[in-house]
Amino acid sequence: MTVARILPTPEAYELLDLATELADRELAPQVESFEARAEFPRDVLRTLGRAGLLGLPYPEEVGGGAQPYEVYLQVLEVLASRWLAVAEAVSVHTLACYPVAAYGGEQLRKLLPDMLGGELLGAYCLSEPQGGSDAAALTTKAVRDDDAYVVTGTKAWITHAHHADFYNIFCRTGGPGPAGISCLLADAGTAGIVPQAPEKTMGLRSSPIAQIAFDGARVPADRLVGEEGTGFKIAMSALDSGRLGIAACAVGLAQGALDYAVAYAREREQFGRPIAEFQGLGFLLADMATAVSAARALTLAAARLRDAGRPYSIEAAKAKLFATDTAMRVTTDAVQVLGGYGYVADHPVERYMREAKVLQIVEGTNQIQRLVISRSLGRP
Incomplete structure (x- = not known):
């Protein structure tokens, strides 16, 4: 069915046409086989990234598409109409890029071109086994040790577990409540970051989720996003x-x-x-x-x-x-x-x-x- 759309610029119409073409060519023919195998379509995400569809709402100077959110969401809708797991992956990755794009310092922002270009896939580690909706009560700890934070705890329901290249870790660096929460950006290969067995889910089987265990993982102190104590604000925004x-x-x-x-x-x-x-x-x-x-x-x-x-x-x-x-x-x-x-x-x-x-x-x-x-x- 053709959906009547009013977009702000001719470029936006071209982006939607590109998204539709890719969705019909790359997504629709593969969704059934990937879902049946519960296989994550990492190469499809790379294709979308190289086409410029993973960084649409972010500035051009960091590798984004400088598009209004109104346009980005309509691209996301087109992808979801063909393969929800891919659209959800794009949404989660866009979310995972946000802390660095909005709060990261100059050093961290140098990573954004590879993030937004799809070469680095992100995950967002906020929920925990005992606390999903009550994010302010999270218990994962990060203790400062010289030039690093040592992270201990478990995160749950993590999209892109086993496949992400970087994790946003929301962890407790201070006292109880929102004011004690900070955000760290960790490389997925960091020793002590251990993805657990994928969950057996009702749907979205080509986008596996899992718990992530942090067993004394050392994250460099310069990977702190924003300042200590601003993690809850970052997470909510x-x-x-x-x-x-x-x-x-x-x-x-x-x-x-x-x-x-x-x-x-x-x-x-x-x-x-x-x-x-x-x-x-x-x-x-x-x-x-x-x-x-x-x-x-x-x-x-x-x-x-x-x-x-x-x-x-x-x-x-x-x-x-x-x-x-x-x-x-x-x-x-x-x-x-x-x-x-x-x-x-x-x-x-x-x-x-x-x-x-x-x-x-x-x-x-x-x-x-x-x-x-x-x-x-x-x-x-």
Whole structure:
């Protein structure tokens, strides 16, 4: 289905055309085999990086594309409509580049061209086994020892574990609470950084996640991002942008499910005519299409606030909440449209439904988004 889009520049249309071409050529033909093998498509990420699609929202002087977030999110949506795991990988990598881009000193920023070009893949180590939503209570410690920090603890649910080249480690360098948290940038090959066995997940099997154990890993002191005690601020500001990325992924997944369901309903005949002509199915498809458009509009409205330098944290929470709930509902309805065929792996909608679930959990569960939004309503 062709989606009507209004983009700010001719260059943005060209980028979206490039993303569509790559998605059709590099992503769509490979998704089923990679998902079946639970194999991470590292070379696909390199291809996207070399095409300039991994650094779109970052400045040109550090290797980025200098594009508005509004444009970046629409590129992400196109990728997600073909292969969610790849789009999610792009979103996570963009998130992992943010601490250095926004808070890193001159020495760290020299790494950005390789990060944004896809030669170095990043991971974001915030969640822990006993604390996902309560990030301020993290327990991973980093103790200063001469010219290094010695890191001990465990991080959980880490996308790109086993495949990342660098890790953002949010760790406790001071006392309890947010003020005691700092951010370190560590090379993946650092002794004492040990990825654990990949988790057995419901969906996104080509994007394995795992715990990361830090067993006395020595991270050079000049790899501190920002100042000691600013880690929680860095993490939360990164997550505002990351939630928009997940919202865009959700819109793309929902659009892909809608497109497949519509195409099937046009071809599948019962009682002598296509099932799309029956009002029961037609109204269901209409509701799906309307929900996808509404999710897209909410997501891009938040992105425009970000691009304008206006507060957008609450709008990002709304977009993440609504878009991911929409993806869950639309993919479930897509399975219903296909009937029994929707329940078998011969058609991708069963995979779409499994994948949609995780989007309601990552980058802050939707219960946390509701908490963020409701608290904002109680303030003057």
